[in-house]
Amino acid sequence: SDNELKLNINGKQFTLDADPNMPILWAVRDMLGMTGTKYGCGAGLCGACTIHIDGEPARACLTNLKQVQGKSVTTIEGLEADKLRRAWSEHNVPQCGYCQSGQLMSAAALLSKKQRPSETEIDDAMSGNICRCGTYNRIKSAILSAAE
Ligand code: FES
Numbered sequence: 001s002d003n004e005l006k007l008n009i010n011g012k013q014f015t016l017d018a019d020p021n022m023p024i025l026w027a028v029r030d031m032l033g034m035t036g037t038k039y040g041c042g043a044g045l046c047g048a049c050t051i052h053i054d055g056e057p058a059r060a061c062l063t064n065l066k067q068v069q070g071k072s073v074t075t076i077e078g079l080e081a082d083k084l085r086r087a088w089s090e091h092n093v094p095q096c097g098y099c100q101s102g103q104l105m106s107a108a109a110l111l112s113k114k115q116r117p118s119e120t121e122i123d124d125a126m127s128g129n130i131c132r133c134g135t136y137n138r139i140k141s142a143i144l145s146a147a148e
Pocket residue numbers: 038039040041042043044045046047048049050059060061062
């Protein structure tokens with residue numbers, strides 16, 4: 001059909017018959033069943049929906065399907081970040097957990113660019129990811145220890 005879209009997500013090819021203006025958040029969650037990417041605010045304000053597009057962190061709620069044509073999308077399901085995941089667990093980071101896949105996606109994007117980020121660089125990179133439980137200090141400790 002006219003609306004056949006090809007998506008590369010976590011290294012796999014998907015073909016979707018969908019509105020090209022639909023946010024990719026709904027494609028991954030509702031059409032492809034990958035529910036690790038969370039819907040928080042739907043307005044680009046909270047970071048719960050963070051994915052990577054060609055390795056850069058992006059808001060899935062504000063990125064539509066036509067914007068990712070020909071690009072590589074990574075969701076939490078496909079994120080290779082063993083060190084970070086281990087640090088998250090060792091530091092008992094999550095409380096309710098809702099924002100944490102977005103937090104991990106942002107942290108992984110930071111560490112892929114900067115192997116040993118400063119605390120300020122961590123604050124900057126993570127400032128768009130809101131946590132209502134206030135796990136910020138544990139997030140920072142986990143990133144610092146994953147970067148060691
Ligand atoms: Fe996308 Fe909040 S759900 S930034």
